[in-house]
Amino acid sequence: MARHVDVGDLVDRARQRQPRAVARLISLVEDASPQLRDVAAALAPHTGRAQVVGLTGSPGVGKSTTTSALVSAYRARGLRVGVLAVDPSSPFSGGALLGDRIRMQDHATDPDVFIRSMATRGHLGGMAWATPQALRVLDAAGFDVVLIETVGVGQSEVDVVALADTTLVLLAPGMGDGIQAAKAGILEIADVFVVNKADRDGAETTVRELKYMISLGRREVRGASWRQPICKTVAARAEGVEEVVAAVAEHRRWTESHGEFAERRRHRARTEVEAIALESLRARLSARHGEALDGLAGKVMAGDLDPYAAADSLIADIKAEG
Amino acid sequence: MARHVDVGDLVDRARQRQPRAVARLISLVEDASPQLRDVAAALAPHTGRAQVVGLTGSPGVGKSTTTSALVSAYRARGLRVGVLAVDPSSPFSGGALLGDRIRMQDHATDPDVFIRSMATRGHLGGMAWATPQALRVLDAAGFDVVLIETVGVGQSEVDVVALADTTLVLLAPGMGDGIQAAKAGILEIADVFVVNKADRDGAETTVRELKYMISLGRREVRGASWRQPICKTVAARAEGVEEVVAAVAEHRRWTESHGEFAERRRHRARTEVEAIALESLRARLSARHGEALDGLAGKVMAGDLDPYAAADSLIADIKAEG
Known part of the structure; x- marks a missing residue:
């Protein structure tokens, strides 16, 4: 059973300095909750x-x-x-x-x-x-x-x-x-x-x-x-x-x-977006393509395939997704 | 001017225990040389x-x-x-x-x-x-x-x-x-x-x-x-x-x-393939999409966009590639 959280309310309460709301939001983030995106969207205007x-x-x-x-x-x-x-x-x-x-x-x-x-x-x-x-x-x-x-x-x-x-x-x-x-x-x-x-x-x-x-x-x-x-x-x-x-x-x-202060913050935002994109791609590789990956790993282990060719095959799979 | 290396010859010489050939191969690997894939393919049958x-x-x-x-x-x-x-x-x-x-x-x-x-x-x-x-x-x-x-x-x-x-x-x-x-x-x-x-x-x-x-x-x-x-x-x-x-x-x-020996080696191969695929995707994000990423980072910094929405936009770009 999916546990629904009212993210907007939670962010409001965190902004009213309620520690439990802050803790709950961090948990949602850390657990990569399905509502993570809602949380991120609700937080964005209040950051910096x-x-x-x-x-x-x-x-x-x-x-x-x-x-x-x-x-x-x-x-x-x-x-x-x-x-x-x-x-x-x-x-x-x-x-x-x-x-x-x-x-x-x-x-x-x-x-x-x-x-x-x-x-x-x-x-x-x-x-x-x-x-x-x-x-x-x-x-x-x-x-x-x-x-x-x-x-x-x-x-x-x-x-x-x-x-x-x-x-x-x-x-x-x-x-x-x-x-x-x-x-x-x-x-x-x-x-x-x-x-x-x-x-x-x-x-x-x-x-x-x-x-x-x-x-x-x-x-x-x-x-x-x-x-x-x-x-x-x-x-x-x-x-x-x-x-x-x-x-x-x-x-x-x-x-x-x-001028380095703004530069660092820009770098931080860039790193953050890049890390999220990579994590998302990584999750697809591991979960959605777990079986394909196992098969490829077996071939690499046996020396029948090199790891670069195997990686190409994985990436092609991701791109072919709908 | 591209420096061409005869990878097959280099691998042969490494297998004949010539230290300079070994060093050269590792450099090709470490520098992510364009010939990296040839190197990997030539090495694969001799590994394990x-x-x-x-x-x-x-x-x-x-x-x-x-x-x-x-x-x-x-x-x-x-x-x-x-x-x-x-x-x-x-x-x-x-x-x-x-x-x-x-x-x-x-x-x-x-x-x-x-x-x-x-x-x-x-x-x-x-x-x-x-x-x-x-x-x-x-x-x-x-x-x-x-x-x-x-x-x-x-x-x-x-x-x-x-x-x-x-x-x-x-x-x-x-x-x-x-x-x-x-x-x-x-x-x-x-x-x-x-x-x-x-x-x-x-x-x-x-x-x-x-x-x-x-x-x-x-x-x-x-x-x-x-x-x-x-x-x-x-x-x-x-x-x-x-x-x-x-x-x-x-x-x-x-x-x-x-049975753990083979299990670990399988895990190693799997990790390796996954890391190469991720690195390849990362390189695309940083280089090919550098400008897009900078634009998105600016919006994230200003609080106009959350980093998840920004990451989604990057990934869509990669998938749309030919």
């Missing part, structure tokens, strides 16, 4: 206002703690804050782990904070497809700042972070040095660096290496003349968090005055 | 023999060192070994960093070892698309074992590792505990765990936490009754590497006797 801050780094650098500290800092300014925590889906964890949830409970009773863990369904491009839609929900619901937190070294994560107006890359001493960060490919997506756990041994070494890596890569970094600042924090004690907020604001001003 | 071992873990756990030690161990058995190192593309590093290259130079003069860093071109699904083709080159060229090393926490990396017959997940003490590993979503893809840097403080804690995490997730792990072993290594001194090789062999035997 939220400031989007991406936050990424290797496991263990303290992303959730930093996110929580930033939420507090923005709340202290009277701003409403949404958080999207993008974790790779895990049969082990069922998404986010207990620790983060506990950490985030500082904000659990605050009606002007909305926190959501995004499951990613384990398919290619899952995050690139669902996260921007959840962002649209929070944006339309009037959240002033949306923090997108992601475990960050993979391409999908990088794609998600690329949606942000400003991207924070977190490092921590003893988590591997600057070279490891370069290796993970996250240096070049940073607008602001945060060296967290700065009270630990090795923090100065991490900062020094980072400066060196930045100097090497300078010309390659997007927005050539923006000087990526390095903030030192001890997020667990909220130390240095004001400096991060100031750096984000400074970056926002800089991008606005250099 | 190589044992594929995936190796993943967070930055800093010692993946490259472990890979190098495994190469030595397989070489000591008289096997020919190929290595594909999948790094996120980085304007900073231009792919793999110097350190790894130096480490791998132990094998630089060995004609029966072939090492290649795969650039990933920074687009969604880039690795999922190019890496299996490079694997086909090494397979057809008669490498007995192919090690695929990847920075592993992102979905794309997980997809790549899922191509392997056996997947090793590396952890190290002090790199964040077992919970961090679970968070990164890599526990459930492991066939064999390797706790590297096992001479360091905290190694036993890491092993203990890992055992606990494994016990929690037991039922969820693919191949319900395969007991994921935990090997302790100090890869830099080659300690424990023989145990890893033994565990890989044991896993191979187990998958073969339980």
Whole structure:
């Protein structure tokens, strides 16, 4: 039995700041509900206002703690804050782990904070497809700042972070040095660096290496003349968090005055449309053409067919559809 | 001027173990050369023999060192070994960093070892698309074992590792505990765990936490009754590497006797065909429909169109193509 939802009413209620309506809309988006398109259409006129801050780094650098500290800092300014925590889906964890949830409970009773863990369904491009839609929900619901937190070294994560107006890359001493960060490919997506756990041994070494890596890569970094600042924090004690907020604001001003702000948002919209189109095509390949795909895979396995010829055959099937 | 390559001759020479022919074929694959399809067709009849071992873990756990030690161990058995190192593309590093290259130079003069860093071109699904083709080159060229090393926490990396017959997940003490590993979503893809840097403080804690995490997730792990072993290594001194090789062999035997070996290879072929089809469709969206996409993105940005309606419009364009 199809469960009908009055999408227009739900969007109205989300815009009246009802957390349950916001949660319900994100669920519709995340579950790829049949009403997803209605939701997207109803949200569109109300989007474009939220400031989007991406936050990424290797496991263990303290992303959730930093996110929580930033939420507090923005709340202290009277701003409403949404958080999207993008974790790779895990049969082990069922998404986010207990620790983060506990950490985030500082904000659990605050009606002007909305926190959501995004499951990613384990398919290619899952995050690139669902996260921007959840962002649209929070944006339309009037959240002033949306923090997108992601475990960050993979391409999908990088794609998600690329949606942000400003991207924070977190490092921590003893988590591997600057070279490891370069290796993970996250240096070049940073607008602001945060060296967290700065009270630990090795923090100065991490900062020094980072400066060196930045100097090497300078010309390659997007927005050539923006000087990526390095903030030192001890997020667990909220130390240095004001400096991060100031750096984000400074970056926002800089991008606005250099035309990059609109450029990023255009890129975000383009990426989003492209991801949805790809996801739609992917779903057709997997579901509608599952049997054809299995047959082709068998031939490829046996060496009777090469994978490009097999892919051509699949695409021809899609085009032939009514 | 188009540079014509005699693909049949190149494949013949690769099969005669000429490293330059192997390198040239991988370049054709990686650069998405117009002759890519000819290459794929010429390789297909010669594929399916190589044992594929995936190796993943967070930055800093010692993946490259472990890979190098495994190469030595397989070489000591008289096997020919190929290595594909999948790094996120980085304007900073231009792919793999110097350190790894130096480490791998132990094998630089060995004609029966072939090492290649795969650039990933920074687009969604880039690795999922190019890496299996490079694997086909090494397979057809008669490498007995192919090690695929990847920075592993992102979905794309997980997809790549899922191509392997056996997947090793590396952890190290002090790199964040077992919970961090679970968070990164890599526990459930492991066939064999390797706790590297096992001479360091905290190694036993890491092993203990890992055992606990494994016990929690037991039922969820693919191949319900395969007991994921935990090997302790100090890869830099080659300690424990023989145990890893033994565990890989044991896993191979187990998958073969339980029908999972063929199942995984079928899955690999299916994933590969699907990824190529998607990449092909993606390229059409970006290039051929770039202008249409920009126009749609502008409307989405302004809130005049929702991204789903925009994506539908793009897909209709593709279908309408001759």
